[in-house]
Amino acid sequence: MASDLRVFAGSNVLLSSSSDPAPATIEVSASTGRITAIHQERRGKDAYPDGTDYVDAGDLYILPGLVDAHVHLNEPGRTDWEGFWTGTRAAASGGVTTVVDMPLNSIPPTTTVSNLGEKRAAAKGQCWTDVAFWGGVIPDNQDHLTPLVKEGVKGFKCFMIESGVDEFPCVSEADLVPAMKALEPTGSVLLFHAEFEDPSHKHPESASTPNPTLYDTFLDSRPPIMEVDAISRIIALQKQFPSLRCHIVHLSAASALPIIRAAKAAGAKLTVETCFHYLCLEASAIPAGRPEFKCCPPIRDEANRAALWDALADGTIDCVVSDHSPCVAELKKLDDGDIMSAWGGISTLGLGLSLLWTEASKRGFSVGKVLQWTSERTAAHGGVSDSKGKLAVGYDADILLWDPKAEFTVTKESLNFKNKLTPYEGKTLHGRVERTILRGQTIFNRANGFGGLAPVGQLL
Numbered sequence: 312m313a314s315d316l317r318v319f320a321g322s323n324v325l326l327s328s329s330s331d332p333a334p335a336t337i338e339v340s341a342s343t344g345r346i347t348a349i350h351q352e353r354r355g356k357d358a359y360p361d362g363t364d365y366v367d368a369g370d371l372y373i374l375p376g377l378v379d380a381h382v383h384l385n386e387p388g389r390t391d392w393e394g395f396w397t398g399t400r401a402a403a404s405g406g407v408t409t410v411v412d413m414p415l416n417s418i419p420p421t422t423t424v425s426n427l428g429e430k431r432a433a434a435k436g437q438c439w440t441d442v443a444f445w446g447g448v449i450p451d452n453q454d455h456l457t458p459l460v461k462e463g464v465k466g467f468k469c470f471m472i473e474s475g476v477d478e479f480p481c482v483s484e485a486d487l488v489p490a491m492k493a494l495e496p497t498g499s500v501l502l503f504h505a506e507f508e509d510p511s512h513k514h515p516e517s518a519s520t521p522n523p524t525l526y527d528t529f530l531d532s533r534p535p536i537m538e539v540d541a542i543s544r545i546i547a548l549q550k551q552f553p554s555l556r557c558h559i560v561h562l563s564a565a566s567a568l569p570i571i572r573a574a575k576a577a578g579a580k581l582t583v584e585t586c587f588h589y590l591c592l593e594a595s596a597i598p599a600g601r602p603e604f605k606c607c608p609p610i611r612d613e614a615n616r617a618a619l620w621d622a623l624a625d626g627t628i629d630c631v632v633s634d635h636s637p638c639v640a641e642l643k644k645l646d647d648g649d650i651m652s653a654w655g656g657i658s659t660l661g662l663g664l665s666l667l668w669t670e671a672s673k674r675g676f677s678v679g680k681v682l683q684w685t686s687e688r689t690a691a692h693g694g695v696s697d698s699k700g701k702l703a704v705g706y707d708a709d710i711l712l713w714d715p716k717a718e719f720t721v722t723k724e725s726l727n728f729k730n731k732l733t734p735y736e737g738k739t740l741h742g743r744v745e746r747t748i749l750r751g752q753t754i755f756n757r758a759n760g761f762g763g764l765a766p767v768g769q770l771l
Contacts, residue, residue: 314363315341317751319710320353321368325375327687327701330679332372339708344750346708368712371745372678375686375702376408376709377664380693381560381584381632383656384410384442387433388418393637393729395437399768401635401660401727403439403755406744408709409771410440411693414447414468415479416636422447422479423455424462431770438768439754439761441709443695445502449480453489457497463771465694466500468560471507471541475607475655487548495555500582500692502558505567506533506608507541523651526597526604532651533609535564542567546574549581556580558692561634563589563608565618572627582629582692585619587666588657590631592616592734600648604734606636607655620674623684630688631667633659637730645732658733661726666735668715668742678715695771708751717743 317339324335326349334353339346341364356365379402386394402410412430414421421427421444434442446456446464456467469490470481482490494501521528542559549557559571562585574581588606593613597604604610622628636656644653659666664685671681690700698707720739723731747755752767 314360316359317341317364317366317708318354318359319366319368319373320355321373322353322370324373325679325682325702326351327703331677332679335373337373337702337708337710339751341751344708344752346702346704346706349702349704372713372715373702374406374678374682374711374713375700376711376747376749377406377685378409378411378689378693378695378699379407379633379635379660379663380411380630380689381413381586381634382410382660383413383416383636385416385637387429389416391639392416395434395442396439396766397727397729398635398660399437399439399442399766400761403747403749404727404744404760405661406664406711406713406747407660408440408711408747408749409443409690409693409695409699411443411445411465414445415474415476418478420447420449420479421445421459421464422449422452424458427459427462427464434770437766438770439766440749440768441771442768443693443771447479448482448487448490448501450482450486453493456490456493456499460497460499466502466558467494468502468504470504471544472504472537474504484544484548488551491548491552491555495552500556500558502560503541503545505541505545505559505562506537507544508537509540524600524648526594526599526601526650529605529650530594530609530611533607535566535611538562538564538608539567539570543570546570546579546581549579554580556582559583561586561589561608561632562619562628563611563615565611565615565622568618568622568627575627583627584630584632584692585623585628586632586634587659587663588734589619590616590623591666591670600650601734602643602645602648602650602653603732604657605650605653605655606634606657624676630692631684632689633663635660635728637728637732639730640732643732658728658730659735660728662721662733662735662740664713664744665719665740665742669740672741708748710748711744712746713742713744715742717741719743
């Protein structure tokens, strides 16, 4: 009879009890997929019975699996953009073991229990990682929110500006009041796409038509005041519902940081995420005619990027996510380079940890801090911190083996998401995932990719 024991041992293991990697041995039950014991020493294979499934990581780092709490998988309905199979494979290749799927860009959106059922049915048997779901708040669906909470959604997303898809309209403050009233007693969380469009935000009309292929044209069309205005409104609204946690998705504008800091200091239940692209890219380096760099809100200048890093360091920004938001090539307007009319979204799944480590290591941040931003805090935000986000006894054995010294260049061939368009193509990154393990089972191995493996992800 095969042993139920699986063992992972190494010299650089990032445990929940420490901020720095150290020698350790992790024991896992193959039948439950849970961590059953941790020894703060590197035990050899000879310490275990013959036949034990023993993995010696050597000098590779053993890290907790990442939790990406902002992903658009787009299935059902827009599976030519992405899908559960390709999206979760891409995630697994970058050390992500859990994703939380956004409610929109799928058809139907996750705004009712029935629609959630359709999404879960589409996902069944396709997921290489575990998948949880956000619900959506749209005008007049407040009666659907509590039933969705009871069905297991981890929280709700809304837009304060048009979303870009007709089936997920934006909400006004009048729409938000009944939704927030419904959500406050549930213990759930309300996520905001925090841009608010007002005529006063627009620049005066120019005598000439702005060039739509210039990134500055797009940048001027989404000024920071749109984020500041939206977040100010959110903070004011939250005062009516103080026990409801509110969350700002994909913060881009550093000029919003003072009001966020003030709200947090005053005790507001407010959390904030930013994205890999806002921390790793900056506007002046974006060439003309390259719509693959377009996202909403936009990538801003170097000073803005530096301020986001500072806010991440001091805890004003809580966590980092991908906002993986792909589309088909035609919608990116690559042929004519029209940034203004292109779909706004950046594809990142599989690259996030390498991107963040490349930039964070330059700034003196430890791998422990990077994993706090991308695993521990995202697990808490995504409502899965009872089993995800750390290497600890009783937690799922979601593990990645990582080489912090590896260097590689991003190529189209190396990407695992469906539409292989990314602004990171050609960039040299540091740190690479060599193996990804979900509940003790390998779901990706750098040596042979997904060969001989099967999707074992669960719907959370």
